[in-house]
Amino acid sequence: VKIFVIGAEGAGKTVFIAMLSRYLVEHHGDDLMLEPATFETSQYIADIQSALEQGDWPPSTRMGQSVVLKWKLIVDGTCDHTLLMYDAAGQDLRTLMLSEALEDLSEEERTALSNSESVGGDHATALRQKINESDVLVYLLDLEAFLGTSDSRVRKEHCWLLKAFLTHPLWRDKQRLVLMTKMDKYEALLARTGNDVRRCIQEHLPKHYAVRHCLNPQNGVTFAAVSSVATHTIIGADETPLRLPSRPFRAGDLSASVEFLRRITAASTSALSVPAKTTASPPGTESAGCLVLLLLLIAALGWMLWPRPISPSTRVSLPSVKRSVTLDGAKQVTSPRWKPNASIYDKWVLP
């Protein structure tokens, strides 16, 4: 399962990725474990956790840097899934997503974002490709982007990021999760909406932007809230209050994302598994069934091979590819990819 974690800078992508495995260690036993599958993954996570352990935030992911983390999800002692998680710099993702959003904009809307940088180069192409290839997209949203600034341009920009995530035509078929991060900070706000994350986000978006209607419950996106790491407040040298990881360092509340992970992996298992023979047939019925099947097969072949004219209405057009994708020299994978069953998640409501 390929998971791409999207979000603007400071949304908490890196910490979220690093804390997911830690959360499972703290709150689950052998029933659910997330183990690094490569040395690089293990080292990357150890570096981040070491910074958190010292009561500090890890350094931001550098622009141009993208990280692929390979995990093994172990359920009840058996390795069920390989998870690939992608992390990239928030600035890069912001620029990329704004450029995606710009394609479907009216002239007026485009003018509002005329100062946005355009994204280009190999890195952008690779990022775009990775996002398009992913099975699951997780958008991390820090409400600070809307509440903590009166700069309308910054707020608009974050509105467009969210809109791009919710409405992008290539991403509609993917499993999408909007995770409101730093939940400990917004617990009281959430409680006011009866812990309805979607409504909480909707209520705090700028009122005059069209993104509000994209948050309707029918769009198949799951909304949840998490806090990756437990924090405490200190007064900094300039007398400013700062939220820093608590000491001793421990995971926050990531139960919603773990629940989502369980569901997508369970759906993936059921989609990929071959249906097994469930009941034993009585003797004699097996050969009769085979005979019927053989007759049906012959009839179908005869119908298919019988010559007849092709009418124009039966022509099938191939879906147009919006963007050419370079795969760093790799060949296109032709095997059918797992397609998750979206209807399961539409009905999923946070506890």
Place this chain on the structure above:
Amino acid sequence: VDALLSSLVHLLHDTEASLAQDTVSVKSSRLSTFLRDFRMKRITPLFRRCRNLSKSRYTISLVGLTNVGKSTLAQALLEHPVAPRRNSPATSIPVEYEHGGEWCVTVHSSMTQSIISHPASSPTEVSSVLGRYIFDEKAVGEGRVTRVVVCGPMGLLDEGVVFADTPGFGSARPQGCHNQDNECLVRYINENVDEVVFCLGGDSLSLLPEEKTFFESIQPLCSTIVVTKALADEPGDIEGSLEKYKRTFQHVFPLCDFMFVEAKWAIHGGAKSDPSRYEASRIAAVRDFIRERGTVERRRHSLRSQVARAWTDLGELSTPLLRDAGMQVMPWRSDSWAEFQRCCEANLAGIVELL
């Protein structure tokens, strides 16, 4: 109370930041500056003090100028003649008093990396052992004595409070500090002390500049000013003169409660079983103050009432500024406000009414 203060600090900071972003209105920026000042001067000290409330070894320290009467006050409070006294500066190193079953003086030395215990049979013996160490300025200067702890059946401290008698400014010379500055004393206070009782001499209506400077360096820890030698034997308007003293110095020691005490009367009154003399000394108020810090719950309660007082003051002080800015209510940032209200409901039923 910890969560309550955190949320209050964030509420003030977040709101002042959003008001500061309004570059058009001068009045908003004035309101923002007010919130910033209020946060830094009133709430941050409470927040810092709050961190130490749940410590099992909560240390209250007497701090003041040399010869202001700190050791005499310590003796009056502890009701045992444990503090050695002499006419010249009495204490050259902090002495920590804590409750214990038997009398004992423990001397720590970083030079020899050793701890020497001196069991004693009476408070008088404790006093003489203490005298040997704390009057030996050479031993203190060389680092042969770095810390002195006195244990004994002192009723005032039986709930776990530790009482520290510190050297007066100018006479502090712990290890490595051979100069006369007060840097080491400030370091000791900031590292070891949770709350400071600042002592002033009531025999004069003037204040030395170094008293003011020293107070500023430890202000976040200081909640109470104890004025010694302020009560007179002669009949007269005592209350009036105390009130005058308070008015004169209140602006120098903002947010501090003033207590007036005559420690010698308390010692003599106690020794000679003279209840009227003891009562006149007003030592009971200082003892009550220490008792109030006896348990974590009482310390929290005391801090909660200070938060409530600060909140009321904030309402009063901000009213004219809000009126000036054409606002009826403070434009609190919604998320911080919701969080603050939640913490109030969880921690401080009384303050909810104020909201």
